[in-house]
Amino acid sequence: MASIKQRSDGVWRARYRDADGREHARHFKLKRDAQRWLDETAAAVLTGQYADPRAGRVKWSVWAVEWMDRQSWASGTREAAETAVLRVPWADQPVGGVKPSHVQGWVTAELKRGLAASTVRTRLNYVQMAFRAAAADKVIPSSPAANVKPPRARKAEAAMRVLTAEQVAAVLAAAGDFRPFIEVCVFAGLRLGEAAGLQLEDVNFLGRTIYVRRQVQGATHKTAELVPPKYGSERAIYVPADLMATLSRHVAAEGVTAPDEQIFVTPLGRLWHRNNAGDEWRRIRAAVGLPSDVTLHTLRHTYASNLIASGCDVVTVQRAMGHAQPSITLNTYSHLWPSAEDKTRAATASFIAAVAGETKTPSAWEGVGQRS
Template structure:
């Protein structure tokens, strides 16, 4: 039910009642503006787009907390989402008051703080997800984060670090008791969490394979726990005899015997996790004289680089790395594969070489009887 009436002071009062019987009113100097407002409200009701103006008064912090509690995410995903939605500049503001300019300014401030473009992109993704959920629940009419883009990431070939043979050798020599952990990252391409989650039963010494069945999630001793790997990351990796020999020696020296025994634990028997493994790697990096931007994940990049340099196709590399789609592998490592120009030159060079060798070979002579 809606109506428009002119008050004694000449102002037009437009009002309507929502489905709950709550009256909403607004005042306008011109009757046509009042009518336009009523028409917009009526249209939103008919099309199912109506949003109660009171719903958007909920604070961003309250809405996102309730939204995250409804998700069936892993703890790692929940932690990442919580960090993202709490990093914004409007945590204590009503969600309806957030403007696109606020979101754009927040993205810019995160970039100025020195956060990596990929980190900002991840945080923005969670913020956009929260806004979209609020739109679906008719808390707000539109998402303030729609269309906001993260800063452009650096080109992979400029930002990706890859160790050469000399640097890899130095890292292994400096790793000490941490060496087997480094080896499965460098020679099997395991992520930090996957290496930390590796158990004896995951290593098949006869078939020379390593199966990724779980990972360690969490960044403290208290929070660290074993969970399934990233979706699509379960895989079997074919590894060389040399790595099997090294792992066998590690198993013997550490007295690892049961299939469920962890392959790698720190000195006090606790799981390796993101923080303590990174701390240990920093010691290795310093002792090996490697640059400060070389991380444990660099070992995985080095593994992938070696596969590509050895002629492995994208699907082979994808499966070894545990990427859900070949497109992910190409997005990260496409610059390492020979380009079309390289292949054209190489193929033509081989063709020219064959022609030249044919022209230079002596002609067979035929003699008549």
């Protein structure tokens, strides 16, 4: 139900009632403006874009916390989301008052203060998720972050670090007691948390297979806990006998016997996590003289690079890396696969070599058609 009436002071009052029976009204100097507002509201209702204006008055910080509480995230994901959505300039403003220019300005400001483009993209993704949820719940008509473009990675960021065989050998030589942990990262492609979460029952020594069934989440002794792996990351990794021999010696030396016992623990018997494993890696990196942007995760990239260089296809690499979709593998490592140009050159080079070999050896056709 909607109506327009002119008040005694000449102002036009437009009003309507929503589906819940609540009345909404606005005042305009011109009747045509009042009619336009009612028409736009009616159109929004018909197209499913209508949102109660009062719903958008909730503070962004309040809405964001309520939204995060509804998610079934691991603690690490929740921590990353909080960092993204609660550290925005509009945290104390109404959700309905945020404009696309506010979101784009925030992205630009984050880059100017020195954050990596990849970090800003990740944070923008969480903000966009929250705005989409607000629009789906009719808190706002549409997301102001929908068309905000994520920053492009700088060339230095886009360049993926991959260690050479010589560098891997140097890392292993400097690793000391941490060497078996390093080996499952570089020779099985495990993430830091996945390596830290390995238990004896996860290793089939006769079958030369490692099963990823859990991971360690958290960055401190107090927050570190065993949780299921990332979605789609449960997997079986088929590894060579040399890695199995390393793990077998380590298990025997550490006295690991119970199926649910951790294979890797600190000297004090605690779980490895982001902080203490990171400290060990920084010690090794300094001893070898590697750049500061070479992280433990670089070992995982090195593993993937070797699979690709050895001719493994996308699906094989996807399963080994524990990616939920082949598209994730391609987005991450597509630059490592030979391009069409590379394949064309290699194929033609082989053909040239074959032709050259034939020209040096008399063939069965030699002399055919020649006069005696």
